[in-house]
Amino acid sequence: MAERAMTESKGNWSPLIDIRIVEVGPRDGLQHEPAVLSIEDKVSFVNDLSRSGVAEIEVGSFVSPRAVPQMADTDQVFARIDRRLGVLYSALVPNERGWERAEASRVDKIALFTAASDRFTQRNINCTIGESMQRFRPIVSAAKRRGVMVRGYISTVTHCPFEGPVPPSQVLDVAKRLLDLGIDELSLGETMGMAAPTHIKRLLDELLRHIPAAMLSLHVHDTYGLGIANVLTAWAEYGLRTFDTSAGGLGGCPFAPGAAGNVATEDVAYALRIAGAAVTADERAVVAAALKLEPVVGHPLASRVSRVLRKDLPSDVRCEVVP
Amino acid sequence: MAERAMTESKGNWSPLIDIRIVEVGPRDGLQHEPAVLSIEDKVSFVNDLSRSGVAEIEVGSFVSPRAVPQMADTDQVFARIDRRLGVLYSALVPNERGWERAEASRVDKIALFTAASDRFTQRNINCTIGESMQRFRPIVSAAKRRGVMVRGYISTVTHCPFEGPVPPSQVLDVAKRLLDLGIDELSLGETMGMAAPTHIKRLLDELLRHIPAAMLSLHVHDTYGLGIANVLTAWAEYGLRTFDTSAGGLGGCPFAPGAAGNVATEDVAYALRIAGAAVTADERAVVAAALKLEPVVGHPLASRVSRVLRKDLPSDVRCEVVP
Numbered sequence: 001m002a003e004r005a006m007t008e009s010k011g012n013w014s015p016l017i018d019i020r021i022v023e024v025g026p027r028d029g030l031q032h033e034p035a036v037l038s039i040e041d042k043v044s045f046v047n048d049l050s051r052s053g054v055a056e057i058e059v060g061s062f063v064s065p066r067a068v069p070q071m072a073d074t075d076q077v078f079a080r081i082d083r084r085l086g087v088l089y090s091a092l093v094p095n096e097r098g099w100e101r102a103e104a105s106r107v108d109k110i111a112l113f114t115a116a117s118d119r120f121t122q123r124n125i126n127c128t129i130g131e132s133m134q135r136f137r138p139i140v141s142a143a144k145r146r147g148v149m150v151r152g153y154i155s156t157v158t159h160c161p162f163e164g165p166v167p168p169s170q171v172l173d174v175a176k177r178l179l180d181l182g183i184d185e186l187s188l189g190e191t192m193g194m195a196a197p198t199h200i201k202r203l204l205d206e207l208l209r210h211i212p213a214a215m216l217s218l219h220v221h222d223t224y225g226l227g228i229a230n231v232l233t234a235w236a237e238y239g240l241r242t243f244d245t246s247a248g249g250l251g252g253c254p255f256a257p258g259a260a261g262n263v264a265t266e267d268v269a270y271a272l273r274i275a276g277a278a279v280t281a282d283e284r285a286v287v288a289a290a291l292k293l294e295p296v297v298g299h300p301l302a303s304r305v306s307r308v309l310r311k312d313l314p315s316d317v318r319c320e321v322v323p
Numbered sequence: 324m325a326e327r328a329m330t331e332s333k334g335n336w337s338p339l340i341d342i343r344i345v346e347v348g349p350r351d352g353l354q355h356e357p358a359v360l361s362i363e364d365k366v367s368f369v370n371d372l373s374r375s376g377v378a379e380i381e382v383g384s385f386v387s388p389r390a391v392p393q394m395a396d397t398d399q400v401f402a403r404i405d406r407r408l409g410v411l412y413s414a415l416v417p418n419e420r421g422w423e424r425a426e427a428s429r430v431d432k433i434a435l436f437t438a439a440s441d442r443f444t445q446r447n448i449n450c451t452i453g454e455s456m457q458r459f460r461p462i463v464s465a466a467k468r469r470g471v472m473v474r475g476y477i478s479t480v481t482h483c484p485f486e487g488p489v490p491p492s493q494v495l496d497v498a499k500r501l502l503d504l505g506i507d508e509l510s511l512g513e514t515m516g517m518a519a520p521t522h523i524k525r526l527l528d529e530l531l532r533h534i535p536a537a538m539l540s541l542h543v544h545d546t547y548g549l550g551i552a553n554v555l556t557a558w559a560e561y562g563l564r565t566f567d568t569s570a571g572g573l574g575g576c577p578f579a580p581g582a583a584g585n586v587a588t589e590d591v592a593y594a595l596r597i598a599g600a601a602v603t604a605d606e607r608a609v610v611a612a613a614l615k616l617e618p619v620v621g622h623p624l625a626s627r628v629s630r631v632l633r634k635d636l637p638s639d640v641r642c643e644v645v646p
Contacts, residue, residue: 197555
């Protein structure tokens with residue numbers, strides 16, 4: 001399987017099977033930053049990202065404003081962004097009320113959220129994995145009727161903060177249940193940032209026996225610096241081509257204890273391109289977009305590539321249209 | 324070859340074939356920091372590192388103080404450190420005068436410096452690769468007579484800032500010439516930090532046909548965030564077990580344009596351990612040692628693991644003896 005996928009990934013990609021970057025900075029990134037951005041800053045960030053060559057942008061989350069104040073105004077952000085043809089705009093939806101808001105905001109795609117570990121699911125969304133499936137069922141049906149795509153997040157795919165190591169079979173079980181509901185794409189969330197390529201391989205060896213690589217996205221955090229190694233392994237050895245990343249590595253503050261940001265979009269784009277992949281996301285445009293937020297989030301960007309590129313960018317950073 | 328090495332690396336390591344961390348922070352790290360440390364700070368850093376479980380410490384460089392002011396007092400640092408049994412203390416030696424100083428300082432090992440690219444060698448040490456070999460010959464002979472081990476650095480093993488991509492055959496040629504001189508170990512320097520695992524594989528596929536993995540160290544920089552991916556590839560797929568790293572990722576300032584520090588010791592130790600390797604270097608002790616220098620170098624440590632661990636370390640950080 002790995003051998004086949006590797007050969008496949010070394011072939012000439014058609015434009016339709018380029019690397020797909022799912023930019024989660026505006027949601028997963030900003031949600032974990034202590035600073036709360038203005039609507040204007042969020043809209044400007046999404047618009048800049050729309051011109052950076054990413055395939056998809058997770059704009060926000062239709063959760064309760066009390067639960068996540070950083071995401072309180074996702075409806076208004078959707079109302080004001082300039083939607084660029086060819087870019088998908090998605091949002092996290094926790095329940096039917098969230099779906100109604102997402103529908104009203106004309107999202108292209110919704111994301112539902114569960115985990116491979118029951119204790120994590122309990123702590124995170126206050127229900128069991130089984131209960132989360134029941135909660136998803138009417139939302140998936142409604143979304144399907146409206147032609148809205150559905151992504152399913154599976155967190156803790158290798159390690160759970162409460163249960164420890166998570167066996168791949170447990171992830172496969174949840175994945176199958178999500179696919180049975182009619183979900184279009186699964187995002188494999190390595191929540192702790194503790195997995196090495198060996199763990200990712202064990203997971204993908206199991207999943208790819210049952211699920212095509214094209215239905216999977218890998219969502220890793222760079223807590224311990226393993227993010228890029230895991231992305232490269234999933235691409236080169238298993239043919240995954242969709243990766244969830246965050247511009248500037250937003251979400252982890254370099255000075256906050258245990259900061260665990262998403263792996264940075266620009267680091268992933270650079271690594272995959274130099275490894276031989278066809279990547280449309282442009283590091284310079286991504287870094288320029290994230291740098292504008294540096295004064296707002298109040299700390300330097302965590303990514304490696306931003307440290308190299310910032311010297312080359314004009315002090316009045318601008319995002320350019322990527323062809 | 325890769326298959327065999329992989330199997331080998333998954334076996335049970337004896338204590339003699341654990342991962343060997345060559346801590347180059349006091350030399351390669353501090354040499355590239357704008358701040359110049361006091362002798363006391365350097366001695367304290369080396370002593371802390373001696374208790375962290377690393378196999379070898381590159382203490383300094385016997386270069387001209389005019390050329391590299393950061394390394395001006397390497398003789399005095401050697402005179403004052405507490406040498407710990409089981410740890411090798413080495414230094415960079417550029418010429419016969421440097422060798423005399425190294426000998427007087429009772430170093431365990433010297434390191435000689437060349438590159439796989441002639442233009443880089445010219446710019447860096449002002450001679451051709453061939454001339455560097457002539458310069459090394461009497462030094463290697465003298466070192467051998469005194470029972471001092473010799474390491475040979477080969478820079479620009481995949482990319483050269485002046486010549487671009489460097490073919491593996493060119494690296495092999497330089498490697499063979501160094502081994503012919505009687506050099507004990509080669510350190511493969513990926514100077515630019517631009518290599519992806521694909522480049523490292525191409526290089527090691529060529530070298531390991533002629534040179535045992537045990538004679539090679541991989542020396543990578545984390546400029547674009549590819550360091551850990553390259554280390555894991557060299558270990559898991561080729562059986563390399565010696566890696567040059569820098570505590571705290573010293574050598575690259577997070578706020579300096581194009582900063583290109585060595586890959587951080589603690590990030591490598593963590594990644595290899597979680598991938599299944601036997602690693603004696605202790606991340607907590609390494610981070611504690613590097614954190615003491617933060618006020619002196621004037622910027623936060625660049626490593627990922629230090630961001631996670633700093634919250635757990637007492638504010639008066641101390642290095643503990645690692646069993």
